[in-house]
Structures are given as structure tokens and as C-alpha cells.
Amino acid sequence: MFSDSEIIGRIRQGDKQEFEKLFRSSYVSLVRYAKTLIRDLDASEEIVQELFFRLWQDRQTIRIESSLNGYLYRSVHNRALHYLEHQKVVSRHAGEVLAAADMTSEPVTDAIYYHELQARVARVLERLPERCRLIFKMNRFEGLKYIEIADKLAVSLKTVEADMGKALKEFRKALAE
16 A cells, blocks of 8 residues: 555556546545535535546656545545535526526416427537536536636637537527527
């Protein structure tokens, strides 16, 4: 068994087996910890998977000052808090949209238009190429900026801009019909 610094060193050098060992030994307990914070199993799994994705992606530049376990748990904690903050923003925005809709139009008509619009959006999303769809969702549904998306997906900013342009063009075309 290796010390934390040896494990980190091996991962930095690209040792996939050591990384996979760390993932397998930590994944379940990290997901459980995230779930105690956010109460959503799917989101918890996503948080931990994203953490390990970033750990591998940034393995050569990552600085772990404390213990490896402490770093992983602190990272999950921070990501869970970020997720909760984002959920608050989404919820607040949805509440504002609903409040504005209630004040301006008929509820039954709004519901019909809303479901129709949702169906159109879903059809357009299905037609988009996978990366283009993912970039659109990250920007419009998760509220991430282009630079954040480029960083997360390890693509260039121009790629994100181009894919968003394609997605928006498809949406304009579908909504004009």
C-alpha cells in the first residue's frame, strides 16, 4: 500500500491502475457523503464522477496539500455546495417566470403553450449532435458560461461558441415554423 504522496505521484505520472484503484475505493463513500448534503443520488453520483474526471484531467497540475482523502471529501463538499447554490438560482428563476406568467395571461392557455414549447425544445434537442446538445444544456439549463463549458469539456472556446451557434440556429428555425 502506498502513502498519499506516492499515490498522487503515480497518478501524476499517468498510472491509470492507481487512479482506478483510488476511484473504486472512494467512489461509494464519496457519493454517500454528497447525498447527505444534497439529498439527490443522481446529482451526487454526477458530482463525484466530475471530481474524478477533473482529478485525472488536471493530474499534473493539481496541488493536494492535505491528505488525499481530505482533499476528496473537501472537493465533494465544495461541489455539493455549488450545486445547492445553483439549484437555488434555478428555483428562484422558475418562481419569477411563473409569477410573471400568472400576472400576464390565462393559466390554461399558458399551460398549453408551455407544453407545446417543451415538446418543440425536446425535438430540437434530439436532432442536435451530442456535443452540441450537451453544450446547449450546460449553458441554458445549468447556467454555465462558455469558458466554463470549454474548461469542463476540454474543448476550445471557439468550439463552444460554434456549437451554441448551431444549436441556436436550429431553435430559431424550429420556433419560426
